[in-house]
Amino acid sequence: MRASVKKPAGSGVNISSLTLFSEQEWRGESYTTEESQTQLKKFCKFSVKSIIVKGNPWVLYGEPGNIGRPFLVEEGKYSSLESFPQNIESVKLIVENLESPILMVHASAKLKGSGSESGYRMMEGRTMRSVASGTAGVWAVAKDNTVWVRTGCAGKTSSSVGESWTKCQGSPIKLVSVGYNTVWCIDLDGHIVVRTEVTASSPAGKAWANVDGDMKSIAASSKGHVWAVDKSDRVWWRKGAKIDSPTGSTWKHISGNLAKISVGSFGVWGLDSKNEVYFRDGTAGDADETEGSSWTMVEGKFIDICVGSTSVW
Known part of the structure; x- marks a missing residue:
């Protein structure tokens, strides 16, 4: 069985998705969402054993409403979730554009710049x-x-x-x-x-x-x-x-x-x-x-x- 929630076509937004599976190694029932879900169990009725992340990262939570212990997952395939021992009850999509992340180096050990400067410099x-x-x-x-x-x-x-x-x-x-x-x-x-x-x-x-x-x-x-x-x-x-x-x-x-x-x-x-x-x-x-x-x-x-x-x- 496969269920999904999708954004309207032609929205002009780069699509990111999270697919959840009821068994390890991406087997069994599956559910795909492209939006944050604060009450995941309303749509996904099974315990999640493996996932596939496409696009931007997601944060998984062990309680509804995006609370409890957060677990960040980046783009990739996760054959098991043994390092996240709780059931997944809510998920949050990180919507910021991460196509070109910027590395910043701070100029002061005290994390202070001078004047209007932030103290950071782009590498x-x-x-x-x-x-x-x-x-x-x-x-x-x-x-x-x-x-x-x-x-x-x-x-x-x-x-x-x-x-x-x-x-x-x-x-x-x-x-x-x-x-x-x-x-x-x-x-x-x-x-x-x-x-x-x-x-x-x-x-x-x-x-x-x-x-x-x-x-x-x-x-x-x-x-x-x-x-x-x-x-x-x-x-x-x-x-x-x-x-x-x-x-x-x-x-x-x-x-x-x-x-x-x-x-x-x-x-x-x-x-x-x-x-x-x-x-x-x-x-x-x-x-x-x-x-x-x-x-x-x-x-x-x-x-x-x-x-x-x-x-x-």
Whole structure:
């Protein structure tokens, strides 16, 4: 059975759609909408197990009226929704034009400009899906999942926004995290590849290294330490990974469950499947060979997290 809600023909609007399926791998009953739905169950009578997104992103909610935990999905095919454990009760289309997203760089760590200026500066060139920065420079993933590096940034991200974007040849990537002299990436299948030997004289690195593990979230610190979360929300620490041993030796399972993880001088932090915040005791300072001792819940609920040198965003 297929049901749908469509916009009038000739509206002149670029059509975006969300198709929901009752079974994984896009099987079973389906329902397609091109409009936000605050009461989805009035039209879609089944529990949603997989989806296809066309055009602009959508936000999925676990409660009617677009409230509850939000879950952003971009254009693509999602064979299962295991990372969104609730039933989908409402959906919201992001209607802004995202054909040419603009990358802005702030000129001040205090997020302030001078006079009438906003403090941000547009970076010309490529349009990017996501950006990450660290000692090894500024790296980005484009809309087609190619990886790009900003020349002139390696080793001096605090003082330079670089010169231009250069494509780094390799397999399609969905996530990057920038460390001291490596860039840790997760490809479209969840496999890990690492760009090694990144220096100021070789800003794009010299080679790709394959590292075992299937992950959905990964984080590398400015001291080369690496933490990750697999597809079952299990947490892993890369034993032996540091500046003079860039890829480490093996993964060590760490007790606890998270959906996302971030690491920096302020320690190891993460979000669980309920968007609750956790800190790994004993990791502040980002010392070598430190796996911490236990997890402490910190007040707050967020959909993303990023660790800096003296703060957490």
